[in-house]
Amino acid sequence: MRAAEDMLREAVAAYQAGRFAEAEVGYRQVLRARPTSHLALYGLALLSYHAGAKVQAIDFVRRSLRFEPNVGLTWNWLGTLYIETDRPVEGSAAFKRATDLSPELCEAWCNRADCLIRDRDLDGAAKLLYRALACPLPQSRAFESLADVLRRLGRVPEAAQTVSAWLVREPTNPIALHMAAAFSGRDSPYRATDEYVRTHFDGFADGFDSVLKSLNYRGPQLVTAALRAAASRDSMPLFPAILDAGCGTGLCGPHVRELCARLVGVDLSPKMLHHAQQRGCYDELVTAELGAFMRSRPQTFDAIVCADTFIYFGTLAEPLTGAHTALRIGGPLVFTVEALPQGDPADHRLGVSGRYLHSETYLRRVIGEAGFMVESVAPQTARENAGKDVPGYLVVARHQ
Numbered sequence: 001m002r003a004a005e006d007m008l009r010e011a012v013a014a015y016q017a018g019r020f021a022e023a024e025v026g027y028r029q030v031l032r033a034r035p036t037s038h039l040a041l042y043g044l045a046l047l048s049y050h051a052g053a054k055v056q057a058i059d060f061v062r063r064s065l066r067f068e069p070n071v072g073l074t075w076n077w078l079g080t081l082y083i084e085t086d087r088p089v090e091g092s093a094a095f096k097r098a099t100d101l102s103p104e105l106c107e108a109w110c111n112r113a114d115c116l117i118r119d120r121d122l123d124g125a126a127k128l129l130y131r132a133l134a135c136p137l138p139q140s141r142a143f144e145s146l147a148d149v150l151r152r153l154g155r156v157p158e159a160a161q162t163v164s165a166w167l168v169r170e171p172t173n174p175i176a177l178h179m180a181a182a183f184s185g186r187d188s189p190y191r192a193t194d195e196y197v198r199t200h201f202d203g204f205a206d207g208f209d210s211v212l213k214s215l216n217y218r219g220p221q222l223v224t225a226a227l228r229a230a231a232s233r234d235s236m237p238l239f240p241a242i243l244d245a246g247c248g249t250g251l252c253g254p255h256v257r258e259l260c261a262r263l264v265g266v267d268l269s270p271k272m273l274h275h276a277q278q279r280g281c282y283d284e285l286v287t288a289e290l291g292a293f294m295r296s297r298p299q300t301f302d303a304i305v306c307a308d309t310f311i312y313f314g315t316l317a318e319p320l321t322g323a324h325t326a327l328r329i330g331g332p333l334v335f336t337v338e339a340l341p342q343g344d345p346a347d348h349r350l351g352v353s354g355r356y357l358h359s360e361t362y363l364r365r366v367i368g369e370a371g372f373m374v375e376s377v378a379p380q381t382a383r384e385n386a387g388k389d390v391p392g393y394l395v396v397a398r399h400q
Ligand SMILES: C[S@@+](CC[C@H](N)C(=O)[O-])C[C@H]1O[C@@H](n2cnc3c(N)ncnc32)[C@H](O)[C@@H]1O
Pocket: 192, 197, 198, 201, 219, 220, 245, 246, 247, 248, 249, 250, 251, 252, 266, 267, 268, 269, 272, 288, 289, 290, 291, 306, 307, 308, 309, 312
């Protein structure tokens, strides 16, 4: 009879080659020969996870930890699984155990900080993120989170220093470059680069919905209400086709779906789109830059919504011209942006949040220049920052 070690080696090789069914048979054989094999239990956890059975994965990881309890990485993964299955208290305890056992594990410190951010304890999160940066291999994520938390705490010079230190370590990192421009006010691109958008949102995709919920985000409700009002003005029960430009994880989808026969989403971030796909309310999802995409689909849509996405553009001429091309005559374009403070003479500015702010005067001008009629530019707030409303505008424009 083969030794358990040989069976385990073969099962791991099958798993690594993507032969999951064979790997499962192998791991179960190992367990019959050696019921305490933590590696076989860990392997079965991985297979459960791949199959989407996260609760079962938790069960296998916990059994694995019973026989090998001192592996920080395994506690860190258990914590992640708890978070993904809405068990934040157990998640937080598992991450704590991970940092106790493996204080050099930057990811586990970041995960602990994320738990505090969700609980709105930003001071506590900043302390943990400084600890994360003291690890031998600090991750980009630790720099990004710390800069963001410090900014939200109003500790802007410290946040800027964090970004400078990050740039020294990773001079070509697109997020560090974008944030350096945001804090310095110099070299701001005319819109966030594709690399920034993809890297930032791919990294943010899994936590996006819960973070936006904690910020009391209501962009989807705002654009949908405005679109519904536009439809009733046109006595139009249903739009044949709507584009959700910068659809992200698809938070607008369930609302807008009720207003149209066909719903298309476009976004640059594949991981955000993966979540939108799982929501199941889009007829088509496209990975593309939204300006280029809209120019490639002339007169295709009867309405366009764009919630919290033009905040990644400084100059709006390009996406607005694209929207004008993609809309059929008379179609409404509804979007949200953040507002420049009164008295700021600029048209738009990249703020320290990494998002662009626009003036009402500029919005009215650029919308008109792109061939739209402005129906309304209403002061509105789509989300909070550190418990305070972020001033913005809800804009309705009409293709003409
Ligand atoms: C803050 S999220 C908003 C997502 C969604 N509209 C919502 O309301 O939840 C902004 C989204 O815009 C996308 N985005 C930003 N710039 C883009 C561009 N130039 N082309 C396509 N997508 C872009 C990002 O990838 C991200 O998913």
